[in-house]
Amino acid sequence: xxxxxxxxxxxxxxxxxxxxxxxxxxxxxxxxxxxxxxxxxxxxxxxxxxxxxxxxxxxxxxxxxxxxxxxxxxxxxxxxxxxxxxxxxxxxxxxxxxxxxxxxxxxxxxxxx
Amino acid sequence: xxxxxxxxxxxxxxxxxxxxxxxxxxxxxxxxxxxxxxxxxxxxxxxxxxxxxxxxxxxxxxxxxxxxxxxxxxxxxxxxxxxxxxxxxxxxxxxxxxxxxxxxxxxxxxxxxx
Numbered sequence: 732x733x734x735x736x737x738x739x740x741x742x743x744x745x746x747x748x749x750x751x752x753x754x755x756x757x758x759x760x761x762x763x764x765x766x767x768x769x770x771x772x773x774x775x776x777x778x779x780x781x782x783x784x785x786x787x788x789x790x791x792x793x794x795x796x797x798x799x800x801x802x803x804x805x806x807x808x809x810x811x812x813x814x815x816x817x818x819x820x821x822x823x824x825x826x827x828x829x830x831x832x833x834x835x836x837x838x839x840x841x842x843x844x
Numbered sequence: 845x846x847x848x849x850x851x852x853x854x855x856x857x858x859x860x861x862x863x864x865x866x867x868x869x870x871x872x873x874x875x876x877x878x879x880x881x882x883x884x885x886x887x888x889x890x891x892x893x894x895x896x897x898x899x900x901x902x903x904x905x906x907x908x909x910x911x912x913x914x915x916x917x918x919x920x921x922x923x924x925x926x927x928x929x930x931x932x933x934x935x936x937x938x939x940x941x942x943x944x945x946x947x948x949x950x951x952x953x954x955x956x957x958x
Contacts, residue, residue: 763945765946765947767949773951774846774934774949774950774951774952775887775934775949776846776949777946777947777948777949780946820887822887831877831879831889831890831891831892831900831902832877832879832887832889832947833889834886834887834888835886836886837886837887
């Protein structure tokens with residue numbers, strides 16, 4: 732089945748700096764890659780997604796890039812703010828028979844004031 | 845607020861017991877997905893229902909089962925509970941049964957098995 736690796740597991744950046752979280756996936760048939768933000772004790776919240784026919788997508792301070800050849804995708808957050816502190820999960824949809832999302836292990840993003 | 849509701853918020857029960865978790869999808873969404881989140885396993889897909897029918901299975905144990913009712917709400921039944929079943933259980937809904945549509949998560953049910 733699909734396997735999604737996510738790095739780093741913890742990322743600490745100064746407020747105002749940029750943060751980048753990277754994921755790789757194993758199944759070249761995967762075609763949908765969402766990113767979720769989860770605050771402590773809360774639900775995962777979809778923040779941005781990208782489909783395999785697109786190389787980059789941007790929404791204000793958040794952008795996602797996809798490299799299908801290398802099978803990796805990244806989340807970029809610019810001008811980080813304290814409210815960006817959370818755990819971020821990447822995910823991929825797997826064409827192996829299951830329609831659910833396969834998630835990475837998560838990145839704990841810490842914004843230092 | 846995603847529009848997906850789950851009850852109860854918290855559940856504490858003993859080993860060997862059976863519990864039922866309930867999920868109501870966003871208005872108009874036909875697909876319901878169930879996920880389990882634990883510290884050691886992360887977020888794992890369990891099962892999907894689309895318009896009342898089982899659509900896909902993930903890492904769901906045989907002791908677990910689910911169904912989706914005509915009004916589209918879904919229930920996840922967990923039986924013969926073990927300590928390792930303690931986790932956060934989320935449902936998510938989507939407007940489509942296709943793999944590349946957005947899934948919106950509910951607030952989750954925290955299950956503690958003692």
